[in-house]
Amino acid sequence: MARWQDGRGELVVGGKTDSRIPLEIATSYRARTKGLLGRDSVEGALLLSPANSIHTFRMRIPIDVAYLDHRLTVLAVRTMPPGRLGLPRLRSRHVLEAAAGAMEGWGLRVGERVEVRVESTEGDH
Secondary structure (H helix, E strand, O other), X not given: OOOOOOEEEEEEEOOOOOOEEXXXXXXXXXXXXXXXXXXXXXXXXXXXXXXXXXEOOOOOOOEEEEEEOOOOEEEEEEEEOOOOEOOOOOOOOEEEEEEXXXXXXXXOOOOOEEEEEEOOXXXXX
16 A cells, blocks of 8 residues: 655546646645645645545535545545535545546546556655
8 A cells, every 4th residue: 555645746547647637645644634624725636545534524615525445446436515524435545535526527437546646855857
């Protein structure tokens, strides 16, 4: 299983190089707890890891939520309005969040496998 750190990267949907989505990665307790709270919009997606459920209490916008297994295969995709509690997904290890409607536009569906590419924090050239 991947070991990520808080940071940035990109999400690749279905192996399509034209489907690269800006990605924020939240792995620490603090970053996962904050998530999208207090935001009026989201650019790209937020990956919460590890995670198997989310809530939208105190959120300002509806969001799309994709539950991913340990191989980054999509188990379920839901759109959630603010003020809701998502049920835990037993096989879920990671959760993707994005603006409502975004995932459909990316072609993200159940059974689809995604790839996470992490931005290098060192001076790789």
